[in-house]
Amino acid sequence: MDVLKKVPVREQDPKVRATNFEEVCLGYNEEEAREEASRCIQCKNPKCVKGCPVSINIPGFIKEVEEGNIEEAAKVIALSSALPAVCGRVCPQESQCEGQCIRGIKGEPVSIGKLERFVADWSREHGIVPEAPEKTNGKKVAVIGSGPSGLTCAGDLAKLGYEVTIFEALHEPGGVLTYGIPEFRLPKDGVVQPEIDNVRKLGVKIETNVIVGKSVTIDELLDEEGFQAVFIGSGAGLPMFMGIPGENANGVFSANEYLTRSNLMKAFRDDYDTPIVAGNKVAVVGGGNVAMDAARTALRLGAEVHVVYRRSEAELPARAEEVHHAKEEGIIFDLLSNPIEILTDEKGWVNGMKCIRMELGEPDASGRRRPVEVKGSEFVIDVDTVIMSLGTSPNPLISNTTKGLDINKRRCIIAEESTGKTSKEGVYAGGDAVTGAATVILAMEAGRAGARGIDEYLSARN
Ligand SMILES: Cc1cc2nc3c(=O)[nH]c(=O)nc-3n(C[C@H](O)[C@H](O)[C@H](O)COP(=O)(O)OP(=O)(O)OC[C@H]3O[C@@H](n4cnc5c(N)ncnc54)[C@H](O)[C@@H]3O)c2cc1C
Numbered sequence: 001m002d003v004l005k006k007v008p009v010r011e012q013d014p015k016v017r018a019t020n021f022e023e024v025c026l027g028y029n030e031e032e033a034r035e036e037a038s039r040c041i042q043c044k045n046p047k048c049v050k051g052c053p054v055s056i057n058i059p060g061f062i063k064e065v066e067e068g069n070i071e072e073a074a075k076v077i078a079l080s081s082a083l084p085a086v087c088g089r090v091c092p093q094e095s096q097c098e099g100q101c102i103r104g105i106k107g108e109p110v111s112i113g114k115l116e117r118f119v120a121d122w123s124r125e126h127g128i129v130p131e132a133p134e135k136t137n138g139k140k141v142a143v144i145g146s147g148p149s150g151l152t153c154a155g156d157l158a159k160l161g162y163e164v165t166i167f168e169a170l171h172e173p174g175g176v177l178t179y180g181i182p183e184f185r186l187p188k189d190g191v192v193q194p195e196i197d198n199v200r201k202l203g204v205k206i207e208t209n210v211i212v213g214k215s216v217t218i219d220e221l222l223d224e225e226g227f228q229a230v231f232i233g234s235g236a237g238l239p240m241f242m243g244i245p246g247e248n249a250n251g252v253f254s255a256n257e258y259l260t261r262s263n264l265m266k267a268f269r270d271d272y273d274t275p276i277v278a279g280n281k282v283a284v285v286g287g288g289n290v291a292m293d294a295a296r297t298a299l300r301l302g303a304e305v306h307v308v309y310r311r312s313e314a315e316l317p318a319r320a321e322e323v324h325h326a327k328e329e330g331i332i333f334d335l336l337s338n339p340i341e342i343l344t345d346e347k348g349w350v351n352g353m354k355c356i357r358m359e360l361g362e363p364d365a366s367g368r369r370r371p372v373e374v375k376g377s378e379f380v381i382d383v384d385t386v387i388m389s390l391g392t393s394p395n396p397l398i399s400n401t402t403k404g405l406d407i408n409k410r411r412c413i414i415a416e417e418s419t420g421k422t423s424k425e426g427v428y429a430g431g432d433a434v435t436g437a438a439t440v441i442l443a444m445e446a447g448r449a450g451a452r453g454i455d456e457y458l459s460a461r462n
């Protein structure tokens with residue numbers, strides 16, 4: 001064994017997986033996990049833990065894996081994370097725990113994410129479930145949204161004895177984990193649902209098909225339905241567009257709509273009737289995780305796919321692993337290119353996309369070099385479908401229907417970071433609804449902070 005290198009993880013062959021929706025990464029078996037765990041040198045001052053937004057005791061759980069005590073490893077992780085099988089798969093470990101791992105100085109960091117995934121999968125396969133509290137404290141809390149922030153907040157409050165009900169607008173719980181991230185990265189029945197079921201087993205009720213702001217308002221929940229506090233974890237699901245000519249053409253989608261059709265409504269499966277435009281040649285505009293997911297979904301539905309991004313490869317915001325997988329599968333990257341018009345045929349369907357070449361200028365406010373148009377460099381990409389993946393913002397429905405709830409210029413709810421407290425008494429918020437589109441683990445951290453804030457608030461009212 002070369003201690004400088006990670007134990008390789010088994011993956012589906014790129015040519016095979018480009019034609020199916022099965023999970024790309026197959027994960028470690030116990031022997032591989034124990035071998036990888038033995039690479040951890042159990043640092044006295046573990047930098048990896050500082051890199052983890054929810055401060056999992058990483059050397060602690062890795063030690064248990066090394067010694068073959070997987071159930072104990074699961075207990076260590078459960079102290080800090082309610083969704084380990086999800087986080088082990090989708091967290092940007094390279095910029096968090098693994099980015100800080102001491103092993104990474106001379107070789108490859110310990111494969112912390114894959115070890116977390118192994119422990120979580122092992123626990124599920126061995127039927128290990130969290131224990132519900134013996135009795136409740138009789139106080140009711142409403143959670144809006146069943147994404148990672150809402151699930152974490154609800155789970156933490158249930159463990160403290162609160163009676164928690166999650167209200168979810170869609171017909172399935174899970175937020176982006178269910179409707180956004182595709183099956184080939186995050187299996188729904190095998191991974192997401194069992195982790196949601198674990199939250200239910202703590203006593204949390206989940207009511208689907210309830211749009212807060214339409215079916216019921218926050219004031220009604222507080223004043224008429226007997227809830228003593230509310231946590232808003234409603235995410236940032238409203239897609240942005242470029243505002244270029246032709247963007248309303250047939251065959252132009254937001255990545256959110258495209259992915260929701262495929263993931264939540266199962267359009268990729270032959271036994272479902274949900275329509276989806278598979279496209280022959282698809283352009284995905286943008287360079288984040290969402291763009292990679294849309295591109296790799298379109299590829300699996302049979303299209304030739306181009307990712308069109310206005311900066312260079314170094315600035316691609318998507319996780320390095322996702323870009324690597326996308327390239328292996330045959331996605332074409334048209335970098336330093338920006339769309340300026342969507343072209344249509346006489347029936348209004350997309351038949352091309354006019355772009356302009358870009359070059360990188362001085363750094364902008366984000367610290368990344370600003371893309372600047374190269375005059376006279378227009379060109380046309382021959383495509384019949386365009387998927388816009390330019391970011392999302394929070395839906396204003398809740399802020400518009402809740403008096404006294406302050407939002408900022410970007411329509412994000414204003415909330416204290418350490419408690420989730422908002423401008424409205426008894427109302428707490430966290431996750432993408434507060435930060436704008438971010439990550440699963442940051443949403444979980446915010447859910448945890450919200451639970452702490454609500455517990456302090458309701459404890460003080462006795
Ligand atoms: C395609 C895609 C890929 C991504 N990939 C990654 C990744 O690889 N790694 C990573 O860390 N992050 C990734 N992210 C980001 C991550 O998923 C989000 O940051 C995270 O899910 C935010 O969690 P949340 O709980 O705040 O909101 P969400 O997950 O968005 O959940 C919000 C929930 O609230 C519900 N809701 C909204 N309004 C209402 C209402 N009025 N009433 C009732 N319910 C309501 C919504 O239906 C939704 O279910 C990705 C995002 C997308 C879209």
Ligand code: SF4
Nearest residue numbers: 040041043048101102
């Ligand atoms: S920094 Fe790396 S080697 Fe050190 S405890 Fe964390 S995982 Fe182990």
